[in-house]
Every structure is written in C-alpha cells, then in structure tokens.
Amino acid sequence: MSRDEEFGAYVAQRRPYLYASAWLLCGDPHRAEDLVQETLAKLYVAWPRVSRVENVDGYVRRMLVNGHIDDGRRPWRRERLTAEPPDAPAASDPYEDSDELWGALRALPAGQRRVVILRHYWGLSIQETANDLGVSVGTVKRQTSVALAMLRHVLATEPAATVKTTIGNLTGEPR
Template identity: 65%
Template structure:
C-alpha cells in the first residue's frame, strides 16, 4: 500500500499544475477547477493499480478531468451563478493582460463541448482520435466542434473594424 501511495503521490506532484490549468480552462473559475481536479484525482486513486498496470494513466486522468467537469456543470446549484466573466485570483504575468482577458472571454463564450475539444486538442495536444476517445464521440464530431470553436474564437478575437461613414441627409 505504501508503494502505491508513493507512486500516486509522485504522479500527482508532477501533473497537478497541468491538470489545474486544464480544469481552469474548462470551467473558468480557479475554485471550481480545484473541485474538478480533486474529483478526478479521487477517481484516479481508486483506479490507480488498474490504470497503472494498463499504462494509461495520462489518458485516464484527462478523461477523469473532463468527466468531473461535466458532472460539475450538471449540478443545479452550479447553474445559479456563472464564473465565466471572472478572471483568476492570481496575477497574470507574460502576455498582455488585455489580450489574455479577451482570450478568456472568447473561451468562456464557447459552448462547453467546443471548449472541451479546444482544451484537449490545443492545450493537451491530443490527436483527433485521442480527443474523440476521451470525450466518447466520433472523430468527425471532434473535427466539426474544433472547426466551429476556432471560427468562433477567430471572430471574437479579430480586431474590430470601425467604418466611419457620414450620412448625408438632403
């Protein structure tokens, strides 16, 4: 049992930051992301010996995070207030804050299924087939959801075009 706990603890210590970022991208709230990751890790701990023997720990935990997020969105009390308009509590460093805010707003505006596909495909770098397997959908669905999500992101993040026209009234 101690060896199992050591291996699990080492895995969690190495992967938790990535899991938290992915969960945050999925749900938009650092506190909900923590809940999602905790639920996924609890499931992983129960299945740890089987998952480790199968050599599919990363795939299992990705799927567990997505499923935990789906479970969270189905809870009626979660529908009362959406955290999609809030930014994380931690200060942002790196890229321009305005650009990050615009990206977050655009991601938050995506439907949940499209957001999941974008996170799995472009954050975790999964193939179409891996994403389809993780979400339990067909590869065609992944492709169409990705296409629609990227088009929506492009539209949302495009520079606004200001056309100033003068109307003449005669």
C-alpha cells in the same frame, strides 16, 4: 515504490496540468480546484488499476472531463454570476498571456471548449481527442472548426495570425 509514493509522484508531476485544464474547462479557479480534487480522490481509489493502464494521462484527462460534465448537470451549477468575470489564474501561470483569448474560450459552449482544450492545450490528435471525449472523429473536427471560427469572430479586433499565434502559445508551438 509503494502505492502512495507512486500516486504522490504522479500527482506532483501532473497536478499543474490538471488544474490548468480544469480552469480552462470551468472558467473559475475555485470550481477548477474542486474538480481537480474530486478527480484525484477518484483516481486514488482506482490507482492500482489505473497505474497499469498504458496511457495514464489519457485516463485521468477523461476522468477530469467526465467530472466536469457531471458537475454541470448538478442543479446548483446552473446558476451563473455575471457581475464580475471569473478570477484569472496566478500571475506565474504561463497560460494567461491574453485576457481576450481566455474570455473568448470561457464564452464557448462546454463541448467546443473541451475539444479546443484537448486539441490545442494538451496537444492531442483528433483521434485521441475523440477517444478521450467518447465522440466521433467527425464531431471533434466539426466542433474544433466551429469553435475556432467563433474565437476568430469574437477576437475580430485582432488579426487572425495573432489569434493563431496566441493559440499556438498554449502548446508552445506555432499553429
């Protein structure tokens, strides 16, 4: 298989997950699309090296998260529109079950949102999340704990079991 065919096959298979992760990180479908495109452009350049890595998905997730961090540092990204909530993903996407949950996720600080997405959407272990984000295991545990407590507080109108079930729906397994 040629480099382009191999890269194309990877992108065709993983792009929906990358977009979903980017949307959860950004909270805006347009910025998420830009983030995915920038990540894939960088990935294409590095593909000969990356394709030989043992965990290609981990490498690409790290590129996506780092791209989001870099994007947030740009001065024009500091402006926030508050008149209307961000657009939701297309109706065919399985991760839009609870508008309240997604609103609460978007309200989390970026670091906590990243941890929750990697742990509960991607289903990574604490160690894998720490490696992907370049932080300690303790930081992942603390940010996960604080983020889930904030989600419970924000979603206080729903019973805690419903919140856990909804978060479990992200990964397809009960939490």
